[in-house]
Amino acid sequence: MKKSPLWLAVLSALAVQSALTATSVSAAVATPEKTTSIVTRDLLVQADLVFSGKVVSVEYKDSADGLPHTFVTYDVDQVISGRPDGSQVTLRFLGGRQQKGEVVRYLEVSETPEFQVGDTDVLFASKNNSSICPLAKCTSGRFRNLDGVLASDDGRAIIEKTDSSYAISAAVIAQDTERKGDVGHGANALASVAREPVSPVVPATAVKTEQFIADLREQAREVASARADTPIFVSASIKDEFKAAAMAPEAAPADAAPNLLRRVTTPTDFDRWEEDAVRKNNGNPVL
Helix, strand or coil: CCCCHHHHHHHHHHHHHHHHHHHHHHHHCCCCCCCEEECHHHHHHHCCEEEEEEEEEEEEEECCCCCEEEEEEEEEEEEEECEECCCEEEEEEECEEEEECCEEEEECCCCCCCEECCCEEEEEECCCCCCCCCECCHHHHEEEEECCEEECCCCEEEEECCCCCEEEEEEECEEEECCCCCEECCHHHHHCCEEEECCCCCCCCECEHHHHHHHHHHHHHHHHHCCCCCCEECCCCCCCCCCCHHHCCCCCCCCCCHHHHHHHHCCCHHHHHHHHHHHHCCCCCCC
């Protein structure tokens, strides 16, 4: 059936109205920003030392097992919780650069932070010298101070929610740029990246670093009161010989069930094969 010009005009007008209505509804029902909640109390409970500081050196050394490790040293600015053994703190991470003669290799460990001399951070250090990543929940235990604004390890702004709790926003306020110095660790060092604040938009609810530290101090008092004692936090020493934490699994609690104890302390055939393969491959991961 042939449509008249009037009928075509009516259909066109209805289509335009429908499109405008859809646009209006879409704008009204905007998707809320995705955030990741931060439970600072849990981090404080897990941490042996909480402090703010500045990275002054990034060094590498192989363990007795032949695996490269990264030693990151901070000048301590403020101690929030715990007792450091000096004015500097050195953390030891599995992974990093390994050089044998003219051959340079890198061991990358996933979900482990990158560090660069000059970085200023707030850190929740835990199990230094005895774990792969000596931070509470690893990357979750490092907050970057970017020109006074707090950010996650991957450079996303930390915001304050309506209930006064903290969350990681989707807004990236730091990015990788051209090399400006030594970077650790792992294959990340191969990329040789530096990190600079991204000028544009910082969320209005972004948390200031000093505000975050002040709030942590209040919470830390409550956590400390529940602890029997506060042992001195021992820094890693690049001069000492050591064995990789990956090759020395932690023992199970004394009250663990016998079958659980066996599973934790006894490596499987695959574990033994993997350890042997890593050693034969000069500390490089076996793919």
